[in-house]
Each structure stands twice: as C-alpha cells, then as structure tokens.
Amino acid sequence: xxxxxxxxxxxxxxxxxxxxxxxxxxxxxxxxxxxxxxxxxxxxxxxxxxxxxxxxxxxxxxxxxxxxxxxxxxxxxxxxxxxxxxxxxxxxxxxxxxxxxxxxxxxxxxxxxxxxxxxxxxxxxxxxxxxxxxxxxxxxxxxxxxxxxxxxxxxxxxxxxxxxxxxxxxxxxxxxxxxxxxxxxxxxxxxxxxxxxxxxxxxxxxxxxxxxxxxxxxxxxxxxxxxxxxxxxxxxxxxxxxxxxxxxxxxxxxxxxxx
Amino acid sequence: xxxxxxxxxxxxxxxxxxxxxxxxxxxxxxxxxxxxxxxxxxxxxxxxxxxxxxxxxxxxxxxxxxxxxxxxxxxxxxxxxxxxxxxxxxxxxxxxxxxxxxxxxxxxxxxxxxxxxxxxxxxxxxxxxxxxxxxxxxxxxxxxxxxxxxxxxxxxxxxxxxxxxxxxxxxxxxxxxxxxxxxxxxxxxxxxxxxxxxxxxxxxxxxxxxxxxxxxxxxxxxxxxxxxxxxxxxxxxxxxxxxxxxxxxxxxxxxxxxxxxxxxxxx
Numbered sequence: 015x016x017x018x019x020x021x022x023x024x025x026x027x028x029x030x031x032x033x034x035x036x037x038x039x040x041x042x043x044x045x046x047x048x049x050x051x052x053x054x055x056x057x058x059x060x061x062x063x064x065x066x067x068x069x070x071x072x073x074x075x076x077x078x079x080x081x082x083x084x085x086x087x088x089x090x091x092x093x094x095x096x097x098x099x100x101x102x103x104x105x106x107x108x109x110x111x112x113x114x115x116x117x118x119x120x121x122x123x124x125x126x127x128x129x130x131x132x133x134x135x136x137x138x139x140x141x142x143x144x145x146x147x148x149x150x151x152x153x154x155x156x157x158x159x160x161x162x163x164x165x166x167x168x169x170x171x172x173x174x175x176x177x178x179x180x181x182x183x184x185x186x187x188x189x190x191x192x193x194x195x196x197x198x199x200x201x202x203x204x205x206x207x208x209x210x211x212x213x214x215x216x217x218x219x220x221x222x223x224x225x226x227x228x229x230x231x232x233x234x235x236x237x238x239x240x241x242x243x244x245x246x247x248x249x250x251x252x253x254x255x256x257x258x259x260x261x262x263x264x265x266x267x268x269x270x271x272x273x
Numbered sequence: 274x275x276x277x278x279x280x281x282x283x284x285x286x287x288x289x290x291x292x293x294x295x296x297x298x299x300x301x302x303x304x305x306x307x308x309x310x311x312x313x314x315x316x317x318x319x320x321x322x323x324x325x326x327x328x329x330x331x332x333x334x335x336x337x338x339x340x341x342x343x344x345x346x347x348x349x350x351x352x353x354x355x356x357x358x359x360x361x362x363x364x365x366x367x368x369x370x371x372x373x374x375x376x377x378x379x380x381x382x383x384x385x386x387x388x389x390x391x392x393x394x395x396x397x398x399x400x401x402x403x404x405x406x407x408x409x410x411x412x413x414x415x416x417x418x419x420x421x422x423x424x425x426x427x428x429x430x431x432x433x434x435x436x437x438x439x440x441x442x443x444x445x446x447x448x449x450x451x452x453x454x455x456x457x458x459x460x461x462x463x464x465x466x467x468x469x470x471x472x473x474x475x476x477x478x479x480x481x482x483x484x485x486x487x488x489x490x491x492x493x494x495x496x497x498x499x500x501x502x503x504x505x506x507x508x509x510x511x512x513x514x515x516x517x518x519x520x521x522x523x524x525x526x527x528x529x530x531x532x533x534x535x536x537x538x539x540x
Contacts, residue, residue: 168374175341175367176389176440186388190379267379271422 032057055236060244063237073226077245080215080223083139084207084253087146091203095151096196099158100188109159120156124149124206125213132218139221142214149210150203157199161192194268197261204257208250223249288354289364289443289476291317291340296349298335309335310502313349315478315495319443322470322477324487327497328538333480334370336497337448340478341367353444363393366437370449372429376421382432383408383417389440407439408432410473411465427458431465438469445469447479451486460518463490467516484538488530489521496537506537 039056067073102108102116128145135141169191173183189196215224223242230238262269293315300307309332317323327333338344340351342361350357353364369375376385387404395403408417411431421429430450437445447466451459463486469475481487487494488510496506510530512521521527 166374168369168371169377171338171343171369172367172375174343175361175365176392176436177361177363178389178392182392186380186391187377190377193379267420267422271378271420 052234053236053239055240059237060240063235063241067238067241073242073245076221076223076226077249079139079221080211081249083142083146083222084211084249087143087211088150088200088203088207090143090147091150091154091207092200094147095154095199096158096189099155099196100162100184100192102155103159103162103192104188109163116152116156116159120152124152124210128210128214128217132214137218137220142211142219142222145214146207146210149206153202153206154196154199157195158192161195162188164195165191194265197265201254201257201261204253205250208246208253212246289319290354291315291444291476291478292352293340294350296336296339296351297347298332298339298344299347308501310497311348312503313497314504317444317476317478319476320470320474321492322466322479322490323493323495324491325478325480325495325497326482326484326487326534326538327502329482331497331499332502333482333497334448337446337478337480341365341446363440364442365444365446366440366442368430368433368437368445368447368450370452372426372433372453373421376429376432378420378422381418381420382413382424382435385421385432386417386436386439389436393440403439404435407435410438410469411435426454427462430454430462434465434469438473438475443475445475445477447477449481450479452482459486464518466490467514471514484531484534485522488527488534489516489518494530494534496534498538498540505540506533508533
C-alpha cells in the first residue's frame with residue numbers, strides 16, 4: 015500500500031502533463047491552418063510513429079548504433095582521461111607546464127570539432143567514437159588532475175612512512191581518493207557525449223538516432239522527427255540514471271562519511 | 274608470527290635500539306636559512322618509552338618527522354639496531370596526530386590496518402589474521418568491519434595504533450597522538466601505550482605538549498626548548514613499568530619530575 019502511495023505521489027504530475035499535452039495538441043492541430051503544424055504534430059501521431067518504427071525494427075537498429083557510439087566513446091574518454099589525468103596530477107612539473115594548454119583545450123566548444131573529424135576520417139562509426147571521446151575526455155581529465163591534487167598531505171605522509179609500493183599506492187590510495195572528483199567529471203561528460211553523438215550523426219552519418227532525426231526531418235515527417243528526439247532525451251535520462259546507480263555504489267563511503 | 278606472543282625479552286635480542294646523534298634540521302629558502310633544531314641526541318633502548326616535550330612550535334613534530342624518514346635531516350645521523358637509516362624503515366611505525374586524515378575512509382578498519390602489510394607482500398589470509406590480532410591488542414576486537422567515520426575519535430586512534438603494530442614495527446613514533454581526544458579517552462589510550470610496551474616489548478618515542486602525559490608514560494623525558502631548539506634537559510623517570518593513572522600521579526617522584534620539566538620549558 016505504501017509503495018502504491020509513493021508511486022502515485024511520483025507519477026501524478028507526469029501523467030497529468032502528458033494528458034494535457036495529448037489533448038491540447040490534438041485540439042490545436044485539428045483546428046489550425048498554420049503551416050508550422052507539420053513540425054508540431056499532436057502527441058497521438060508521435061505515439062503512432064513510435065509504434066510503427068519500433069515494430070519495423072528501424073528504431074531499435076538506429077538506437078543501438080547511437081548507444082554503441084556513446085558507450086565506446088565514453089569508455090575511451092574515461093581510460094585516457096583518468097590515465098593522463100593521474101600522470102599530470104601527480105607531477106608538479108607536468109601541471110605547471112601543461113596547464114595553459116589544458117585550459118585552452120577545455121574551452122573549445124567540442125561540437126565545433128565534429129566537422130573536422132568527420133571530414134578527415136569519414137562517415138563511419140569509428141570517427142564518431144573519436145569525436146565523442148575527444149569531447150568527453152576534458153572534464154574527466156581535468157577533474158582527475160584536481161582530484162589527485164586534492165589528496166590530503168596526511169595520506170601522502172602515511173604512504174611514505176609505511177613505504178607503500180607505487181602500484182599499491184596508485185590502486186588502493188590515489189585512485190579511490192580521487193574517485194569523487196573523477197565521477198563528477200564523468201557525470202559532466204555524459205551530457206556532452208549525448209550532444210556530440212547527435213551532432214555528429216546529423217552532420218554526417220548513415221545510421222544512428224541523430225541521423226534518423228535528420229532524415230525524417232528531410233522528409234517532412236513531423237511525428238517521426240519528434241519521436242526520435244524524445245528517444246534521444248530518453249537515452250540521456252537513462253544514462254544518467256544508470257550512472258547514478260554506479261556512483262551510489264562506488265561512492266557509498268563518500269556520501270555516508272559526509273554525514 | 275603471532276604478535277601477542279612476542280615477549281619483551283625476545284624484542285631486546287632483536288636489538289632495535291634507536292640512536293640519534295647530533296641531529297639538526299635547517300630549512301633553506303633562497304638566501305634565508307631557518308634553523309629549527311640542532312644537536313639532538315637520543316638513545317632509545319628496546320622496550321623503553323621516551324617522551325619529547327616542549328613548548329608549541331618548538332620543532333617537536335619536525336624532529337619526529339625526521340626520525341620517521343619523512344623529512345631529511347640536515348646534520349647528524351639516525352641508526353636503528355646499529356644500521357644507519359635515511360628514510361622510512363620497516364622497524365618504525367608512525368602514529369599521526371590527526372587520525373581522521375591518515376585513515377582511509379573507503380576501507381573498513383581491518384583493511385586500513387592490513388594495508389601496509391599488503392605493501393610488504395604479506396599474503397591475504399596472513400594479513401587479515403595479523404590485522405585482527407592487532408585490533409584485538411588495542412581493544413577493538415570485532416570492530417574490523419566498521420569504517421573509520423563510523424567510529425569515535427578514540428577508536429580511530431586505536432585503529433591507527435593497531436596499524437603501526439600490525440606493521441610489526443619495533444619502534445612506534447607517535448606525534449601528539451592523544452591531543453585530539455577528550456581527557457577520559459586520553460587516559461585510556463595512555464594506558465594502552467603502556468600496555469603495548471609491556472606485552473609486545475615495543476619502544477615508543479612520543480611527542481607531546483602535555484607534561485603530565487610525558488612524565489606518566491616515559492622512562493626518559495627529552496625537553497626541547499629554545500630558538501633554534503635544542504635538548505635543554507634529559508629527565509630520567511624512575512617510576513617502574515607498572516603504572517596507574519591514580520597512584521602513579523600522586524607519587525612524589527612523579528611530581529618532582531613534572532616540576533623539573535615544567536621549569537625547563539618555562540625558562
């Protein structure tokens with residue numbers, strides 16, 4: 015009974031919003047002659063498009079391609095970002111030398127690099143993964159550097175006094191200590207990954223949900239365009255949820271010790 | 274390898290005498306030279322407790338860090354068991370003042386205690402066994418699964434002490450270890466230190482600003498004073514190894530030693 019009540023408390027607003035949207039958009043669409051209505055379809059048609067495309071397998075194939083690109087791109091970004099970030103964060107000389115360049119690189123809007131990458135490397139899925147990785151690596155790398163720098167000197171003293179070997183120190187002390195910052199960087203990268211994924215697919219692609227959006231828009235099919243856009247939003251949302259779950263588990267000590 | 278079985282006699286045979294000769298530390302920044310302390314001589318026999326006491330900021334912590342190998346000394350030598358040492362050594366375990374910052378919050382206390390052993394290459398089952406024994410030795414039996422942030426200050430400091438013991442250190446270097454706990458807990462931890470010396474035969478070099486504590490625990494009180502700091506007095510404390518918060522502190526020998534130390538610090 016309690017979970018039902020909690021469920022209703024969570025769900026009543028979204029349900030009402032959807033109903034309002036459904037009814038209002040249906041009424042407006044049938045009563046107007048505004049040419050813009052092509053791209054402002056009623057929710058009922060958007061739903062219809064979803065059912066059709068899902069049944070044909072078209073939606074699934076494109077969604078899968080996009081998800082694959084995001085996840086692989088993020089994986090590369092995490093590995094490179096943490097590895098390089100750890101190296102730079104641990105070396106005062108490296109930090110002082112590279113800081114201006116790192117600050118410059120992170121300020122370049124990563125989306126602006128997409129045309130160059132696709133122009134140089136082509137329309138296939140691999141260049142997209144590079145584009146996503148290059149865009150996503152900066153928040154992770156810079157956060158890793160900050161996380162490493164912020165490690166308490168008392169912890170450094172302890173590892174020195176007890177003669178910790180370097181591999182042990184890195185794996186059991188340095189990385190866990192920097193993990194809260196690293197996770198914050200990854201969280202930012204998630205948003206960037208979705209954006210770069212869509213942009214790269216709109217710009218030049220033969221598959222993917224971004225490609226799908228652009229293709230349907232080109233055919234003036236409003237409901238399909240909207241449906242795919244909503245799917246992108248859903249992808250972003252689900253990725254955040256999944257990440258939150260991972261963060262809750264790995265950083266349980268961090269959240270609980272803060273109380 | 275059971276630590277609680279190591280009798281004091283065995284430790285003496287292992288010769289873990291800490292001898293410090295003419296130790297000095299000067300910080301040089303550009304053209305400025307800032308001398309912290311000079312000419313410090315110590316002789317810590319196996320199984321003895323030496324307190325280092327002095328006014329705030331005199332350089333007690335700097336001295337301890339030099340002994341621990343965390344800071345290179347500018348002059349003088351440090352030797353353990355006849356061997357010269359210039360950095361951290363396995364014979365010495367350090368207990369820092371701020372326990373909450375030297376214990377790792379992502380590990381529970383048993384993992385924290387066992388971690389230095391992992392660095393030494395000890396196998397997992399053996400590590401855990403030693404860690405459990407060390408926790409029991411400091412009175413934290415069964416608390417191994419608790420995280421540092423789930424424990425009180427006194428318990429956390431016990432974990433830090435257990436870590437030094439599990440490391441199989443023969444000499445414990447403690448930097449104002451009981452300064453951050455309340456008075457009651459401080460008495461309990463002081464008695465724990467005495468207990469560890471009695472049962473395990475470890476030597477202890479304890480830096481403190483608390484004169485009562487310095488005299489209560491020590492066989493020898495080293496008084497550091499001046500700018501630059503130097504050893505202004507070496508007080509032998511003859512109160513035996515069986516000490517008690519109530520009775521020992523009311524002995525005339527205690528009051529005498531205490532007054533002498535206080536006088537030296539205030540000069």
